[in-house]
Amino acid sequence: MRCEACSSSSLCARYAPVSTTAPSRSSLKRRPFFFYFFNRYFFNCEPSISCSTNRPTDSSSSSSSLSTSSYSRRWYNPLRRRQLDETPDIERHWVEADQPPLASQERFTVASYNILADRNASWHKDLYSNVPYSYMNWDRRKRLICKELIGWNPDIICLQEVDKYFDLSDMLATAGYLGSYKRRTGGSVDGCAMFWKADKFRLLEGESIEFKSFGLGDNVAQLSVFEIWATMANRQMCNAASRRLLIGNIHVLYNPRRGHVKLGQIRSLFSRAQNLSEKWGNAPAVLAGDFNSTPQSAIYKFLSSSELNVMLYDRRELSGQRSCHPAQVLGLKQQFSSPLKLIDGLLKDCWTDEEIKVATGKTTCNIAVHPLKLNSSYATVRGSLGTRGSNGEPLATSYHSKFLGTVDYLWHSDCLVPTKVLDTISIDVLQRTGGLPCKGIGSDHLALVSEFAFTTPTNVGINATT
Structure with a gap:
């Protein structure tokens, strides 16, 4: 028989007999219902099918015939680790306030930086699948982190996810910084660290907060009251004019589903900060850290407005983190909702009395x-x-394979005004890095740096407490 399509004098594959032997009942694998449901609903496909002809092939064409005569559905992951030379150069610039406020000429700068603990980077490798291995090396990252910090020359540095404190303190000591450290409770080995310039600040009081003592998890925070000398020339003078300043540093719980615990941690820190500020003559405050909440979230509203009716929100969505997958933010992932997700959204997670107490501090109060x-x-x-x-x-302020968004902030009280900030990086540039850390950044977060000026007279806060 001659094939009309290929003019072959031999039997063409399309006319070759196909094996139609039905598989035995014992060879069929029973699959659960949800396997077929998810294949049909999400991917509009049946389970994988393979077929082959019984046309004889010679050894020279066996590999090609197998690829053309058989078919099977396979999952393919297009993600690959980017090459070292693909990372764009990172440039950050200072941005000054539009109208410089009428404030004191005394200025100070504060930096906040989640530096990605070495242990966390090792335990969560799936978050950095597109980051070259060399960029994840701690020795390289710590040098980059310290180079960044020393280059920006902040007066006070607040770090989160620190598990190699002495590696950092030794390097920052050469630049004139002193430091303090508080490790998280429980099995975690990272914590918060604070550094300050020894020639400009004197530590008056330092306090560490273990949220475990309030039943709020193993996270920790730091509070420090500093005295800033007016001039170094009169440093030894007892009556030298000086200012006092309260600095807070926190790493809020990550878990997006436990928004009530996040609120409890922030509320507890701010309450203690208020007490310390009053103790030291209403010292103005800067509260820095990774708050694990986005600017569109209910927790951000709580931070900026000082109150929140928790009953108006699903506690699992208080932080806004679950809407910040890179594919969603960049518009690369088509939004769809499964029946289970729709039902989950319609049935808001009910607040228990214990959760209300954790969030608000009182069982009978929803605010x-x-x-x-x-x-x-x-x-x-x-x-x-x-x-x-x-x-x-x-x-x-953070970018890895499962998150692209802002969770880091520098909050300040009314007695201070920001005069300039170190601007962040555009989404376009971040996208071209493929994920952090990268060539010029040693963490999966961006550091925030802000310069502040006082708006109160110099003598405010002096001799309030001895």
Whole structure:
């Protein structure tokens, strides 16, 4: 028989007999219902099918015939580790306030940086699947982190996810910094660290908060009261004019589903900060850290407005983190909702009395409040369109394979005003890095740095407490 399509004098594959032997009942594998349901609903496909002809082939064409005469559905992961030369150069610039406020000429800078604990980087390798191995090396990352910090020359540094404190303190000591450290409770080995310039600040009081003592998990926070000498020439003078300043440093619980615990941790820190501020003559405050909450979240509203009715929100969505997958943010993933997700959204997670107490501090009160009136330095100082969102906050301060968004902030009280901030990086540039850390950044977060000025007379806060 001659094939009309290929003019072959031999039997063509399309006319070759196909094996139609039915598989035995014992060879069929019973699959659960949800296997077929998810294949049909999400992927519009049947389970994988393979077929082959019984046409004889010679050895020279066996490999090609197998590829053309057989078919099977396979999953393919297109993600690959980027090459070292593919990472764009990172440039960050200072952005000054539009109208410099009428404030004291005394200025100080504060940096906040989640530096990605070495142990966390090792335990969560799936978050950095597109990052070259050399970029994850701690020795390389610690040098980059310290180079960044020393280059920006902040007066006070607040770090989160620190598990190699002495590696950092030894390097920062050469630049004139002293430091303190508080490790998390429980099985975690990382914690919070604070550094300050020894020639400009004197530590008056330091306090560490273990949230475990409040039943709020193993996270920790730091509070420090500093005295800033007016001039170094009169440093030894007892009556030298000076200012006092309260600095807070926190790493809030990550778990997005435990929004009530996040609220409890923030509320507890701010309450203690208020007490310390009053103790030291109403010292102005800067509260820095990784708050694990986005600018569009209910927790951000709590931070900026001082109160929140928790019953208006699903506690699992208080932080806004679950809407920040890179594919969603970049518009690469088509939004769809499964029946289970739709039902989950319709049935809001009910608050128990214990959860209300954790969030608000009282079982009978649905309103969470904190005593401080705070503003975000980055939301106050306008940045470029490519780096800021609608409310003025950075579009992203953290980027890895499962998150692209903002969770880091520098909050300040009314007695301080930000005069400039170190702008962040545009989404376009971050996207081209493929994920952090990268060539010029040693963490999966971006450091925030802000310069502040006082708005109160010099003698405020002096001799309030001896």
